[in-house]
Amino acid sequence: MNVEITDLTRRFGRNQAVAGVSLQAGPGVFGLLGPNGAGKTTLLRMMATVIPPTTGRLRLLDRDPGAYGPRREVRRRLGYLPQNLGYYPGFTVAEFVEYFALLKEMPAARVPAAVATAVERVDLGGMARAKLRTLSGGMLRRVGIAQAIVNEPELLLLDEPTAGLDPEQRVRFRALLREFGQRATVVVSTHLVEDVGAACSQVALMDQGKVVFDGTPGELTARGTEQGTGDAPLERGYTAVLAAARA
Amino acid sequence: MTATSAPAAPRATVARRAAGSVILGSGRLLRLELRHNAMLWLLPVAFALFWYNGYREIMALPPMWNLRAMTLQNRLLFDLMVPATAAAAWMGSREGRRGITELVTGTARPRWSRQLATWGATTAWAEVGCLACVAVVYLITARQASWGGPLWWPAVVSAAGVPALTAIGFAAGAWFPGRFVTPLVTVVVFFGLAFGTQAASGDHAYWQVSPLIAGAFDIGAAPGVASFYPYLPDLSIAQVMFAAGLAVAILGALGIPVARMRWLAAAVTAAGLAAAGTAVALAGTGRLDPHGMIAIPALHDAAAGQPVRYTPACNRSPIPICVHPAYAGFLPAVATAVGSELTEFAGLPGAPARISQVAPVYQQEPGNGINVSAHVSGASQFIVPDPLPGQPGGTSDQFAANLAQGLGLQLASHVILGGTGRAAIPGPGQAGLAVIAGSVRFPPSVEARDLAPLYGSLLPQPGSPAAQAARRFAALSPAARHAWLAAHLAALRAGRVTLAQLP
Numbered sequence: 101m102n103v104e105i106t107d108l109t110r111r112f113g114r115n116q117a118v119a120g121v122s123l124q125a126g127p128g129v130f131g132l133l134g135p136n137g138a139g140k141t142t143l144l145r146m147m148a149t150v151i152p153p154t155t156g157r158l159r160l161l162d163r164d165p166g167a168y169g170p171r172r173e174v175r176r177r178l179g180y181l182p183q184n185l186g187y188y189p190g191f192t193v194a195e196f197v198e199y200f201a202l203l204k205e206m207p208a209a210r211v212p213a214a215v216a217t218a219v220e221r222v223d224l225g226g227m228a229r230a231k232l233r234t235l236s237g238g239m240l241r242r243v244g245i246a247q248a249i250v251n252e253p254e255l256l257l258l259d260e261p262t263a264g265l266d267p268e269q270r271v272r273f274r275a276l277l278r279e280f281g282q283r284a285t286v287v288v289s290t291h292l293v294e295d296v297g298a299a300c301s302q303v304a305l306m307d308q309g310k311v312v313f314d315g316t317p318g319e320l321t322a323r324g325t326e327q328g329t330g331d332a333p334l335e336r337g338y339t340a341v342l343a344a345a346r347a
Numbered sequence: 348m349t350a351t352s353a354p355a356a357p358r359a360t361v362a363r364r365a366a367g368s369v370i371l372g373s374g375r376l377l378r379l380e381l382r383h384n385a386m387l388w389l390l391p392v393a394f395a396l397f398w399y400n401g402y403r404e405i406m407a408l409p410p411m412w413n414l415r416a417m418t419l420q421n422r423l424l425f426d427l428m429v430p431a432t433a434a435a436a437w438m439g440s441r442e443g444r445r446g447i448t449e450l451v452t453g454t455a456r457p458r459w460s461r462q463l464a465t466w467g468a469t470t471a472w473a474e475v476g477c478l479a480c481v482a483v484v485y486l487i488t489a490r491q492a493s494w495g496g497p498l499w500w501p502a503v504v505s506a507a508g509v510p511a512l513t514a515i516g517f518a519a520g521a522w523f524p525g526r527f528v529t530p531l532v533t534v535v536v537f538f539g540l541a542f543g544t545q546a547a548s549g550d551h552a553y554w555q556v557s558p559l560i561a562g563a564f565d566i567g568a569a570p571g572v573a574s575f576y577p578y579l580p581d582l583s584i585a586q587v588m589f590a591a592g593l594a595v596a597i598l599g600a601l602g603i604p605v606a607r608m609r610w611l612a613a614a615v616t617a618a619g620l621a622a623a624g625t626a627v628a629l630a631g632t633g634r635l636d637p638h639g640m641i642a643i644p645a646l647h648d649a650a651a652g653q654p655v656r657y658t659p660a661c662n663r664s665p666i667p668i669c670v671h672p673a674y675a676g677f678l679p680a681v682a683t684a685v686g687s688e689l690t691e692f693a694g695l696p697g698a699p700a701r702i703s704q705v706a707p708v709y710q711q712e713p714g715n716g717i718n719v720s721a722h723v724s725g726a727s728q729f730i731v732p733d734p735l736p737g738q739p740g741g742t743s744d745q746f747a748a749n750l751a752q753g754l755g756l757q758l759a760s761h762v763i764l765g766g767t768g769r770a771a772i773p774g775p776g777q778a779g780l781a782v783i784a785g786s787v788r789f790p791p792s793v794e795a796r797d798l799a800p801l802y803g804s805l806l807p808q809p810g811s812p813a814a815q816a817a818r819r820f821a822a823l824s825p826a827a828r829h830a831w832l833a834a835h836l837a838a839l840r841a842g843r844v845t846l847a848q849l850p
Contacts, residue, residue: 148453168607175455186446190383199379203454203461208371247450 101126101159102255102285103147108156109309110142117142119309120156129281131300131317132289133338138306140289141183141259147287148180148257161254176205179253183260183289185244189233193224193243196232200247218250221276223269237264245273249280256286262295274299293334297321305341312345373464376456380468386434386476386513393476397426405484409570409737410491411673412498413578417561417568419484420501423477424508424558425540431473431509432536435516436529438469443524459602459612462521466598470513477509478502494657494672498573500583501561504590508558511590512536514597521601550641550711555582556589556630563635565717566709570735572639574673575706577651579640585629592622635717639709659703665693666758670704674731680743681731684750685758687788690825692762695832699727699761702754706730726761729754755787762832765840776842781813781849785820786828816846823850 103125110118118139132140145151146158149165161177163170187196197218201211219228222242227235232243241264248256258277262270277299280286290296296303297317305313305320313320320337327343328336381387401422408414439462442448451461481502489497519532540559547554547564555564562572562582573579596619602612633641636652660675661667664682666689682689692698705728710718721730732749734741763783784807807813820828831850838844 145449150449150452172455172457175453178453180450180453182449184446184449186442186448186450188383188441188445188447191379195379195383198375200450200454202372202376202379203451203456205369205372205455207368208375209368211372211375 102161103130103287104157104159105143105147106157108143108146108158109154110139110146110151111154116309118146118153121306121309121311123304123311123314125285125287125302127281127283127285128301129277129286129288129299131296131303132287132306133291133293133296133303134306135342136291137308139309140306143306144180144257144259144287144289145182147255148178148182149175150180150182174255176251177254178204179248179251179256181244181248181258181261185240187232187240187243189231191232192229193219193232193235193246194228196243197246197250201250204251206251214250214252218246221249222246223272238266238269241265242269245276249276252284254284256280256284257289258286259289260291261288262290262292270295293338294332297332297334305338307342307345310345313341373460376461376464377468377471380465381471384434384465384468384472385437386431386469386472389430389434390472390476393427393430393473394480396429397423397476397480401426402480402484404739406487407737408568409676409735410488410493411570411574412488412492412495413573413673414568414570414735414738415484415488416498416501417572419481420505420561421559421568423480423505424512427473427477427480427505427509428512428537428540429533431469431476431512432516433529433533434473435466435469435513436520436532438465439517439520439522440524440526440528441465441520443521444526457602457605457608459605459608462517462601463598466513466517469517470510473509473513474506477506481505492673493660493675495574498578500578500580504558504561504583504586507587507590510594511558511597514594518597518601548715549713550633550635551631552633553627553631555633555641556585556627558586558590560586563639563641563709563711563717565715566639566719569639569707569719569733570674570731570738571707571709571719571733574655574671576638576640576654579636579638579642579647579651581643581646582630582633582641584646585626585633585643588629589623589626592619592624592626595619596623635709635711637708637710638706654706661701664689666699667701668703669701670731674704674735677731677735677746680736680746681750681754684747685755685788687825688755688758688786691786691828691832692758693829695762695829695836697726697762697765698758699725701727702758703728704731707733723757726758729757751787756783759783759786762836763839776839776844777807777813778816778844778846778849779839779842780807781816781846782820782832782839784814784817785823785849788821812846816849820849 101124103123105121105123108118108121109116121143134140146153147160149171158165160174163174165171165174194215198211198215201214206214219225222245224239224242224246232240245261248258262273265273274295277286300317303317303320304311317334321333324333324336324340328340330336330339405415405418405422408418442451485497515536516532519528543554543557544559547560550563561568566572596616599612599615599619602608605612629643629645633643636642657672659669660672660678661669662678662682668678668681670678705721705723707719707721707730712718723729732753736743736746760783763779807817835844
């Protein structure tokens with residue numbers, strides 16, 4: 101298993117953002133659903149080794165990221181797209197992706213080819229020399245995805261990756277997710293249940309810091325056949341599970 | 348043995364490749380940082396500040412290596428301070444300002460290493476600016492100077508001060524990321540550095556460790572310093588140690604939050620602080636040596652006290668004047684200032700066959716005072732007075748007046764009073780005083796009342812019969828005065844000439 105989480109908690113002062121989450125994920129695309137404030141982003145940040153858990157056990161790529169050496173090894177094989185992507189406006193697309201390839205300590209000789217591949221994969225090959233300040237929000241999001249995948253990560257963590265993407269790009273992005281999911285663990289945190297339905301092989305639903313559902317998209321859909329509300333079957337499953345959890 | 352050594356070779360190869368990849372990766376990262384560094388855009392500002400504040404003043408100085416190099420040290424870092432500190436603070440706060448901290452935190456390269464790359468690029472551009480300014484000043488000086496070569500220590504101190512400035516700015520930006528930290532830290536460093544030099548007082552001041560201070564603070568860049576004797580690097584070494592220690596300590600402190608490197612970073616910080624502290628302590632043990640430079644006993648090389656060998660530059664005046672070759676450009680001015688005295692006294696009994704410049708002697712007085720004197724024997728030696736034309740406060744008229752008051756009066760008194768010198772004259776005759784006063788051609792700007800406090804015993808009181816006789820004697824041409832003195836000098840010395848007998 102690339103991701104093994106046991107009783108993970110994270111507190112920010114009095115607020116418990118993640119309250120005893122246990123999950124396991126191997127290769128494939130793992131969807132993380134939940135309403136605002138459910139704890140998805142905090143869980144993803146812990147998996148990205150950006151913040152440490154308050155309690156609980158976290159193993160990534162068969163290593164304990166709590167220790168410096170293993171954490172560094174995990175980070176070399178990790179791709180992460182945060183919810184709010186900061187960027188350096190003066191960098192070009194290629195430079196920004198190269199910057200992160202170097203920070204991820206990729207072998208220097210492989211960097212130019214990896215950068216070109218990553219930029220092509222997000223359909224920004226023609227904009228490789230464009231300054232980031234000249235790009236639209238959707239393009240910037242794709243740059244963020246490119247930096248996340250430049251090192252061919254074995255664990256790819258994406259927080260709201262499709263926010264701002266047009267429908268065509270979302271379709272292409274889902275294909276990219278499925279491609280990555282064949283050899284890596286991809287964790288996608290999103291509000292958009294259709295993304296989960298189209299790309300994910302496994303899905304977890306979080307509410308108030310806890311996982312209230314863990315299964316396949318099909319199983320989630322099945323939960324909504326009787327009492328869920330929504331336009332799509334998966335949405336009905338989503339609302340049904342949330343309603344049951346809050347009842 | 349074969350079995351054990353066989354795998355070692357591939358492992359070594361792999362290790363070499365890994366090390367090569369790390370170096371190449373760091374080089375690429377540095378290249379990216381160099382390409383997108385605020386200091387690159389502030390270089391024109393740095394050059395403009397240096398041109399306005401430093402370059403014009405330095406180039407107005409006489410083309411002497413010591414004057415220009417020491418003034419360069421005093422000005423260059425000050426001019427670079429604002430752009431270098433500001434750029435470093437801006438780059439240090441970049442991750443925080445751009446909201447990219449979370450993204451870079453999740454990468455494998457340690458934060459310390461990442462920050463050092465950014466700081467290194469900033470410092471590299473600042474050093475480019477610093478060295479370009481040094482190069483311009485030194486290249487022009489090399490074409491203009493009549494003697495000597497570049498003094499490297501002042502340039503080294505300036506170059507060593509740049510990383511300290513950028514480290515301060517970068518650390519402030521990294522620790523307090525925000526838009527306002529850049530102007531704030533720049534203002535603090537500006538006033539800290541500017542007022543820091545004002546606190547230096549005397550040759551034992553700890554504040555001498557400031558990289559802006561070249562040589563003894565109370566003398567500054569003086570032409571007599573490092574001309575006759577080598578430039579003493581003692582204070583420069585302490586200043587380089589201080590600047591480097593400060594930079595190392597600050598950069599080490601940046602790494603302390605990194606878990607794995609905490610002890611290494613703490614050790615680096617401690618080493619930097621120790622170096623900086625030692626440098627401050629060493630600066631406090633400085634003393635002004637007779638040649639005008641700060642000697643620090645623990646760093647002093649006694650061999651550096653040997654005089655510099657040189658071939659003096661001499662002119663062809665009736666009494667040849669020889670100066671240190673660094674002063675060769677001023678030889679015509681010296682000869683002009685005392686030209687009439689040289690013509691008047693040449694060949695008279697007691698007149699020197701040649702007048703040679705000697706080194707001034709510096710002595711620290713209580714407080715900020717420094718006494719500049721010369722160990723002059725007779726009229727055959729003199730010191731070229733400060734300030735030279737071109738130095739702050741130095742004009743050609745003032746220079747000529749100083750020469751007349753010094754060399755001219757010294758020559759006249761020596762010849763007229765029979766080689767005893769003015770200090771040994773208890774009560775020279777009135778005619779003798781009148782001849783001395785009439786011989787020395789003080790510029791019109793010098794009033795007798797200005798000279799009275801200095802030479803009261805040698806100059807007649809204004810309005811006195813002796814003063815009137817002096818004016819009468821001064822109205823003669825130098826050749827006529829020479830002829831009269833040739834005939835009457837012995838009688839004049841013996842006190843047998845009255846004022847009325849003066850022509």
